[in-house]
Amino acid sequence: MSTAALSPRATTAVLRAEARLFRREPATLFWVVLFPTLLLGILGAIPSFREANDDLDGLRTIDVYVPVVVLLALIMAGIQGMPAVVAGYREHGVLRRMSTTPIPPSALLGAQMGLHGAAALGSALFSLAAGRLVFDVALPRQAFGYGLALLLSVAAALALGTLATALARTTKAANAIGTSVTFPMMFCAGLWLPVQAMPDVLARIVELTPFGAASLALGQAAGGDWPGWSHLGVLTLWTVVLTAASVRWFRWE
Amino acid sequence: MSVIEVSELRKSYGGRTVVDGVSFAVEEGEIFGILGPNGAGKTTTVECVEGLRVPDAGRVRVAGLDPVADHGKLALVLGAQLQESRLQAKLTVREALELYAACYPNPADWRPLAERLGLSGRLDTRFARLSGGQKQRLFIALALVGRPGIVVLDELTTGLDPHARRTTWELIEDVRDSGVTVLLVTHFMEEAQRLCDRIAVIDQGRVAALDTPAGLVGRSAGATVISFTPSAPLDESRLAALPGVASIAWKDGRVTLAGTDGTVDAVITLLARGHITAHQLRVSDATLNDAFLDLTGADR
DSSP states (O other), rough: OOOOOOOOOHHHHHHHHHHHHHTTHHHHHHHIIIIHHHHHHHHSSSSGSSSGGGGGGGGGHHHHHHHHHHHHHHIIIIIIIIIHHHHHHHOOOOHHHHHSSSTTTTHHHHHHHHHHEEEHHHHHHHHHHHHHHOOOOOSSSSHHHHHHHHHHHHHHHHHHHHHHHHHHSSSSHHHHHHHHHHHHHHHHHTSOOOGGGOOOOHHHHHHTTTHHHHHHHHHHHHTTTTOHHHHHHHHHHHHHHHHHHHHHHOOOO | EEEEEEEEEEEEHHHHHHHEEEEEEEETTEEEEOOTTTTTSSSHHHHHHHHHHOOOOEEEEEBBBBBTTHHHHHHEEEEETTTTOOOOOTOOOHHHHHHHTSSSOOOOOOOOHHHHTTTTTTSSSBBBGGGGGHHHHHHHHHTTTTOOSSSEEEEEETTOOHHHHHHHHHHHHHHHHHTOOOEEEEEEHHHHHHHOEEEEEEEEEEEEEOOOOHHHHHHEEEEEEEEEEESOOOOHHHTTTTTEEEEEEEETTTTEEEEEHHHHHHHHHHHHTOOOOOEEEEEEEEEEEHHHHHHTTTTT
């Protein structure tokens, strides 16, 4: 709608205001930042999860679960958190009000994506640190590959969340879509059963989903290997397709 | 010089025509009212002026700009208060003012603006906790913070108590006096009569009349209203035959006639001939409300 150039001052102001609002949402902060690490703590408290497991190539269950809770943070931020906020802004005319200023409403969407993405990454670092300090889980041995896989996963999560926002007409609908997508995504990430331990046919299907691919890529990088290009490719493809669909269907009002 | 020009504007939603050939021009420095019943197409018309909607046909120019194609430039010169829009629920008044001020290259200092609007004591209150009147005043402040040359105010005083409404009117007059052109959408007659230099009455997507408030009142069929309680029965057909009578209404033995100055003379002559006394005789000018009902046929 608007072709006005974004002034850095205005963009900063939008980001700062949205960051303040983000900090005023204790529920989002809990589910995105604390819950994944808390869950890691609970899983780590189970004695058998701290023992080497032959089904997991000699890794301990807790080792495999660190990437899973990292992905859980991404799912909570991108799919549970962001769509409800942005759909609410649209439903209540916040985006519309912004579009009468020289700043396009996309600045609000951008700020929300940036903040949820940053919170998810912060939560991921928190989980990695907790895994290392409390349960002696080695830090990712292929750090660069891990970082790349993590960034691609964040992009895919945000793209999926944006599509949910695009398809939902109301905040309620955005919440409903978010929740119904969250559980399959958590399953694919390996929350109930690590992807590495899934039966072959199931694993091959899950590998093609964004969080299944992300889980395997992060697992490989954690173990010191470069994450498989097929997994990175699946993540990239999902991000591109979901983004294109969001651009096609997103409405500002 | 016209700062807003709308000609032959048309807009329909799903086959239903909402705006059907609206034309008007707003001169620099005036308060121009758009008055009409609910669903008349007022809001859609101003949304086309604000560039929030794309017209199906017709031409809109604001300060020489096409509101849709030149939206970025338009936003620098036009401030808007929208009907039914909210801010982020947990954003405080201060944060909202700072945020919107930062959106403009040369904003007004928001502190005196907040002071003038009576928001100084509410700077740390979150939007969701403001009263209806405080929310409206904040939206006025946000519409003005970019120092626009034109402001569009849509149903501004809806939901305000009479005192807050009066304060808001004074503020709008101040805004106009500072050289800002005001386009005001309202369905309050009193507001339109008090504030507007000129009014376009919109009904069913068309401009039913465009004039000054006094001009609109004067052109209605029953510009003068005569009411009295006759001391003896009075034949309605004889009243109806009087010159200029537009309407006759009886209530509890009291008759109210709408007509012209000539009607007043004729009524007095008629009563004198019949030796009838007119108790509690009142003669008054019709209000904008009467003119509005007459123009829009809302009473039919």
